[in-house]
Amino acid sequence: MNSLSRTSADLDRLQAGMETMLQRLRALEEENRSLKARQETLVSERAGLVQRNEEARSRVEAMIERLKALESAG
DSSP: OOHHHHHHHHHHHHHHHHHHHHHHHHHHHHHHHHHHHHHHHHHHHHHHHHHHHHHHHHHHHHHHHHHHHHHHHO
């Protein structure tokens, strides 16, 4: 194999490797976008759940206070 054909084969392998890397890069970028969107959704859902938990805690504490007041009055 002469030098020119070896260089051409090397360039073909390099090009194939670059194309594979670009495909992987695109797939990873898409996966990253998807994961970031999912994370934003989960953070938002968590904030809503924390708020609902605090509201429930407040209602339970208010009920306990009312029960204590009824117990004291009775």
